Amino acid sequence: MKRYLVIRSLQSLLALLAISVIAFAMSHLTGSPVDAMLPDDAGPEEAARLTKLWGLDLPLYEQYFVFLGNALQGNFGDSIKWQGQTAFGLVLERLPATIQLGGFAIIVSTIIALPVGVLAAVYKDTPFDSAGKLVALLGQAMPNFWLGIVLIWIFAVHLHWLPTSGRGGFSHMILPAIAMGWFQVAAFMRLTRSAMLEVLDSEYIKLARIKGVPERRVIWVHALKNAAIAPLTYFGVIAGSIFTGSVVIETVFAWPGTGLLAIDAIRGRDFPVIQAVVVTFAGVFIVANLIVDTLYAYLDPRIRYQ
Amino acid sequence: MRSPSERPALEVRDLETRIDTKLGLIKAVDGVSFSVEHGETLGIVGESGSGKSIAALSILRLVPKPSAYIARGQVLLDGEDLLEKSENEMRKVRGKRISMILQDPQTSLNPVFSIGFQVVEAIGMHADAPRKTLVQRAVEALRRVRVADPERRVDDFPHQMSGGMKQRVVGAIALGSFPSVLIADEPTTALDVTIQAQYLRLLKDIQQETGLSIIFITHDFGVVARMCDKVAVMYAGRVVEYGPVRAIFNSPAHPYTKALLNSVPAVEEDVDRLYSIKGQPPAFWDMPKGCRFEPRCDVAMERCKTEYPAKLAKAATASGGHYADCWALEEPEWIPSRS
């Protein structure tokens, strides 16, 4: 167990390093950042001063270590677009909004997908199962940005039930959460269903019934704890995709989170902010996967006792 | 009418279990009857696909839903018909009065729960007692099946145990609530030979201690000779021969039983002489009209092709009848003697 976690943590660190290299390379692929930041009327001596100030005259690998050192302290420099704010400060300021929406979407989609997936397996080949399959297939086919727009069109513009965009009360979260979560519901449901089908067919489920365990307990305790392992590994992917999905969904719903920040920064070529967002997202994604793997080990004693 | 004490522990009468398959509705168990007395062991012998496992699951009403269902018959446990019970009442029978051991210990235990949890759960299902008491009983149950150091083992997970040890745990689960009938579905097939012998010994010991009735499902006549008092030989969904173990070994009546007995290599015999039955069992969706063994039978007559043989008595002795479904019994000169 310990060994497994140590290896997983090392892999995560490695991935984070890779991200930092990519984020670093990003600002150098597009030419000197100095050009991007200087006002148009600045002279060459001003450029030279900035080059020196930012250490751009150093060899590339030294520049990388400077970047890495700063990044580790949460210092990605100042934003270009939002004057007077640090890049990382901006990310931190917007993060709660993204976590709020993403967390809500994850919780709601799990609450829906898990039982539906389980019941679809239990009532295999019934109309319930077919309906679930159709919803899942549709969910995996609909582009989330389009779903978001259609939802706004129907529920906000036509019916006036819910607000069109922005962050406010609970009602503001409903549409973006649906648009964000539907794909996850679909994927999660299919995974749960297929895992449950496999488990329900096993000998230990037969033995549980022989013991006299009530059917409800057989399904929700004996089978689900085994079947949950497969969807759980996928949960890390979901947590990650909620973040990347936030880029699209926050754009559609003008939700002031990190996703919207990222797209605004990209459009404004605000490299410090882009770097800060990329590294933060990657960090969250990797940590989420690490947590999932730890949980996974906890659920599956075959890994726990290695 | 017999008095309750003389009543068999479990009696199955004319049981029919159907399965709805892609190839049509089949009768996996087709009018099967047998009984087992208190403290007695009945062997059900047959090849895989003969319907013996489905028959066993039918007793517990656990045939795979929704494709399989019990169409008719009676399953009398101490005189009560289990087929008339509600699902809730049935749950109080499972594990408490009739229990079962499955074939493969590697897959019969739930990998994500500890041994203790699984044994405690089995006992707790049928006893209203505080958890501490249940754990104690679980430890005792494990000790009864000769699991060494059970206090420590309860915290283990299945993957930390050997196959033989797991099968003992399955035994502890099955016997934890002191059932009166145990169905053992090829419990030793997946085990090593030496472990097999130990396990059979263990079941015998427990039977002697508790007066348990055992229904032992196997395809191995060697195991039958060791364990059983009575035998039901199943072929293509039917019991084709039924009687005391001694009678069946000494004078088998059905050609199928004879063939099976011949395929058991006696220890002193050369394995090269292993006899196998020619041909394949009939497909369930394409049953012969007459005797189901006829296409493979050496002594088949014209009549066998068209008419299913009646249950004919070979001998009625004090220890119970010996019957077989074979027309040859009406014409004794047809029966080639085995010895």
Add this chain to the structure above:
Amino acid sequence: MFVLVVLLVIPALSADWLAPHDPIRGSIPDRLKPPVFFGGTWEFALGTDRLGRDILSRIMHGAKVSLSISIAGILAGGVLGTALGLIAGYFRGLADAIIMRLVDITMALPSILLALVLAVTVGPSFQTIIVVVTFVLWALYARQVRGEVLSIRERDFVARARVAGASDLRIIVRHILPNAANTIIVLATLQVGSVILLEAGLSFLGVGIPRPTPAWGLMVADGRQLIVSAWWIAFFPGLAITLTVFALNLLGDWMRDRLDPRLKEV
């Protein structure tokens, strides 16, 4: 299902001849015409956009864009991933260790975000999207193919070929690759839909296909602001994406069940 796939492929292949209007040049007098059953005419069956371009024609041309990008991307990602998977699985050892670490790292990265970064640093274009798709896909192929090769290389015919003196390259190409082909094909079919979604998403964000190319994601983005007054501009391209991906996913599932039932849902 096949009908849907055919309905997708035909307009994609024949958009140049069949499309009723020019997908890029519109006519201002025809702007914002509603679809035929909502007060419009058959002239513009699905309506027109702000620049007077015919939505139907743009969707047909968009099918060509979507399909060619996803096929090119899957080919590139598939070839790269398959090659690395073959090397890792066949030679084992150091090559395997390095490749699999790279796979782990790639899989641990939030791929869409990297796609965004790449798109914005190199600038949006067809090539950028294909590079992005390649980057997102290769690891999946490498891992599956490696697993497959590990089992194939233990089989008799590989040993026989080796005894017969066949070179490694010949064994890989002639004996191992054909046996891994089903897995690769199924994986590719399963991926077409999600690649189309990825491309549409990037185009929607303005970091995918550059304007004025008729790409479905871009069209939805164009129609977004007009959803109140001219809903059809955003609605129909999105519907086209949904139906296309739906059909392709069905096809992928069907192929998996037929060719490679062992492959789990990915």
